[in-house]
Amino acid sequence: MNNTVKKYLPLFPVLAGYFLLFLVGKNMEGKWQLIAMLAFYCAVGQAFNLFMGMTGYVDFGYVAFLGVGTYGMAIAISRWSDQGLGLGLLVIGLLMAIGMATLLSLAVGAVALRLRGAYFAIATIGVNEGFRYLIEGARLWNGSEGIIFTAQLNTAFGRDFANVLSTYWADVALFFIAPFAAFLTLCFLRSRIGYALTAIRTDEDAAKVMGINVTRYKIIAFIVSASLAGMIGAVSWALKLTYVFPPDVFAISYTIEAIIIVLLGGAGTLLGPIVGGLIYGLSKYYLAVILPGFQLLIFAPIIIVIIVLFPEGTVGVLKKRVQGTAWEKIIV
């Protein structure tokens, strides 16, 4: 087996997982919404894992990157829908989403990433809330009235395509973004960035002594993770809903969900986010069906139990099990 194949072998279970998920959604009557939700959770987990899983830092303001990504796409479509850009408009929207998420992460990271542990977490809560109130208070991007761009989307792409775009392609895009995030995770894991981040996660001071510029590597992980979040916001919030309101996109509950997904799956593992995303999404969905209204009450203790019993997450435990066997090369 040649080396490149060997190197990227662990991607196959991830790709197979997303492909299977897509097939199920395509072929099972009435399950597309569920599958889209699962894909969303997996994608967010995959993107968040690149930062939280790799560095061990918990960013409670993570949803802000999805939020500004949503705004990026919304602004692009509402401003330039009549320019006859065609699909180029989507590219511009996506680039704006990435650009805005990157800028925000650079600004936040340059300051907050000098803090550690709980201090970093607390500082980032402020970022999310602060950004929301900035938009509302300063009437930035239409303030609390938000941006509704359903009409502009219709102008730009025609009613039929706009409809397919938000009900189908916005979800399908996740099946590209999530594997892309997984691919980046593997690139990280296999390169000096990954080793630097492993060192930082276990002992930041020792990492510095080893010659690792810890701030630089943390910021790299932060920016990459944030720009992926921006892309997810742009497609599965902006394109899908065709509107954006500050309280919807800067809701801390999404951050909490992302943290749970990463922990359930196994922080810093390649397979973790898809496993965690599926466990979380499915149990949330079916608990809501079986015991409507009580799902959170039951869900919380289940999560606590899982995290206490398996602090390394499902994939973390699995990885230990397969150590020394042939599976070791695939389950990463």
Next chain:
Amino acid sequence: MSERMPLLKLENVTKRFGGLVAVDGVSLEVRHGEVIAIVGPNGAGKTTLFNVINGVVFPDGGKIYFEGKDITTLPVYKRAPLGIGRTFQIPRPFGSASVRENIAIGGMFGTQGHMMSVDQSMEMADRYIGLIGLKGHSDKPAGSLTPTEKKLVEIARALAMKPKLLLMDEAMAGMNPKDIDRMVQLIKEIRDTEKLAIVAMVEHIMRAVAGLAERVMVMHQGAKLVDEPTMEALSDPRVIEVYLGHPPEGHLADR
């Protein structure tokens, strides 16, 4: 590079923590390839001196030169690429990473780091695993090793950085005499094959000092007490008085 220029030079280095003067005007020169022991009782300022050389803390006064370059306020992570490696008193390997990965990380970010790929670092790690005699443990997570093995991994990790100066913080504390002799042997081997200077910090284990160092600097209450060739230093009456106290008959004889 001139051979006469000292590898490391401390000029009147002082470090205070509030009212406590942890390092008090210490000057020291380390030449290429030299092995120096810094000894002194607990609280003498050895660790702080190491932290100052290493850049973990910056001195309040004095200058530090490495190969003639002023590094007094150079950030800690920029010192490893210059050639300053370090091991800790309580070993701090990256527990979740394997032994091989731990050592390879040293290679990736050390003096040769910029021209080494991940694969090359792994190959180099294997060589050092051989040197420290942990061949069977390459793929084990470093966190699962015994304390002595962790210490060995840490030494190998520091060596993989290809340093010109290796700071060893209590490499032999808590070891039995047999392990100490083995460690001394290893350090000698390192000195001869790796061509680096070693500054080792030692609290009580005099047999290690005698077997290893060419020169001894004794610290007492933050200041330098003596800086002499090993035998003279260990028999210096001032050292015996402040550091060794009053040894029973024959105590020094068995070193």
